Amino acid sequence: MDTLARLEQVIAERRSASPDSSYVAKLNAKGIEAVAQKVGEEAVETIIAALSESREEVIGESADLIFHLLVLLQSRRIKLSEVMEELDRREGTSGLEEKASRKDN
């Protein structure tokens, strides 16, 4: 099992833990708005790191962002495999074609 799949499983297990002992449980207890806000904050921190901080900072903020995105997906009951399937679907298609097909929809 790869890192993201393992992390997805850990996040699922920790949802029902005590908020006193688990960051995932504590964040989920605050509701999807708080989870979504956290994804936004981590995205901004990643952008700032990419523009003005060290490689290590960019790596750390990217890890925070990916982790919180997995928490968000789980709170919407979306499996990581569904996102991977969407990425697989796009494979071999130019990003520009993908953009054009989105405009058509």
Ligand SMILES: N=c1c2ncn([C@@H]3O[C@H](COP(=O)(O)OP(=O)(O)OP(=O)(O)O)[C@@H](O)[C@H]3O)c2ncn1[C@@H]1O[C@H](COP(=O)(O)O)[C@@H](O)[C@H]1O
């Ligand atoms: N990968 C992570 C992970 N990455 C980041 N974080 C937490 O995300 C938070 C990042 O938020 P910030 O940088 O904004 O720091 P903060 O000010 O402390 O955050 P807030 O108080 O605003 O929420 C920190 O509290 C980190 O500890 C994580 N917490 C948990 N995990 C994984 O999730 C597993 C389960 O964790 P628990 O639910 O705590 O058992 C762990 O074993 C890890 O594998």
